[in-house]
Amino acid sequence: MLILSFDTSTRGCSVALHSDAGLLAGYDLYTDKSSSSMLTTLIKNCLENAGYQLADFDAIAVAKGPGSYTGLRVGVSTAKGLCYALEKPLIAINTLEAMALQVGSFFKGHLLCPMIDARRMEVYCALFDDQNNFIRETAAVILNDESFQDLLKDFKVVFFGDGAAKCGPLLKEHPNAFFPSIDINPSARTIGQLAIAAFEQGNFEDVVAFEPYYLKDFMSPARKKTSALV
CATH class of the missing domain: 3.30.420.200 (Nucleotidyltransferase; domain 5)
Known part of the structure; x- marks a missing residue:
């Protein structure tokens, strides 16, 4: 079993590769706005360094939220696109x-x-x-x-x-x-751990219908201005 996982729930970006034997590779980047600009780069680096191709994986796992609206859209859109193109199942994990x-x-x-x-x-x-x-x-x-x-x-x-x-x-x-003295951020490393169990139980998402778990309704800046005038 091979699973590619990633997390873009917050300002960071994290990618990990797991087999049923454990973690094979992982990259974690925590900089502002890193999810949209670095996700595909981290995926590419992870695959190359571990010696795999996208077609080798049995499933794609993504952090579904809650978290940043923009970050979640980036992560979920990328996961759905890969699943659709590669005909792989989608696993979604609570951040x-x-x-x-x-x-x-x-x-x-x-x-x-x-x-x-x-x-x-x-x-x-x-x-x-x-x-x-x-x-x-x-x-x-x-x-x-x-x-x-x-x-x-x-x-x-x-x-x-x-x-x-x-x-x-x-x-x-x-x-x-x-309150721990070190920062604890969302990471694809534990997304992948939970995804292994989800895969074994057959807990897959509908690739077409799945949406991020925003928890609250998304409101764009334009909608916020309109609401303020009502």
């Missing part, structure tokens, strides 16, 4: 679920709360146990002084991702709130 998989083994007995910045005081987040099982489903949450207080009374919770910076000033003094 937050893949983020949680990065840290679960380091925080046994904790709940995991990956967060993606959604502007102002809003974040996209979900809650997982240390085995990567959903405890609370993905949601857009506006942070305030009461956020997560119900959980922190009884559980130790790890907050991470680029949205966690907004949560820090509100919760960092709570003894059950933990």
Whole structure:
């Protein structure tokens, strides 16, 4: 089994190649606007360095969101185009679920709360146990002084991702709130891990109908101006 995975959910761009034996190659680039300009380059580099061609892969996996509207459109459009051209199945993975998989083994007995910045005081987040099982489903949450207080009374919770910076000033003094000292970004490396399991279970998407998981309705600048005048 060979799976090509990529993630463009946030400002970064990440590509990975997996077999059922594990990770074969991976590239992670975290610069502003890297998803649209560098995705195809990273795919090409990954394939060449690992010694494979696109036709060799059994499936294409992509981070479906939530995340940046533009980034998600770039990633999903590229994945759908490759699947359609190569007649390969499409696998879509929740970005937050893949983020949680990065840290679960380091925080046994904790709940995991990956967060993606959604502007102002809003974040996209979900809650997982240390085995990567959903405890609370993905949601857009506006942070305030009461956020997560119900959980922190009884559980130790790890907050991470680029949205966690907004949560820090509100919760960092709570003894059950933990904020890792290193940046934890979405990565195709864990998208691919989850995609292996999805492939084995036959969890594929309809290539034609599939859309990114925006979580909130996309509103273009033109629509925003129109809405403000209503």
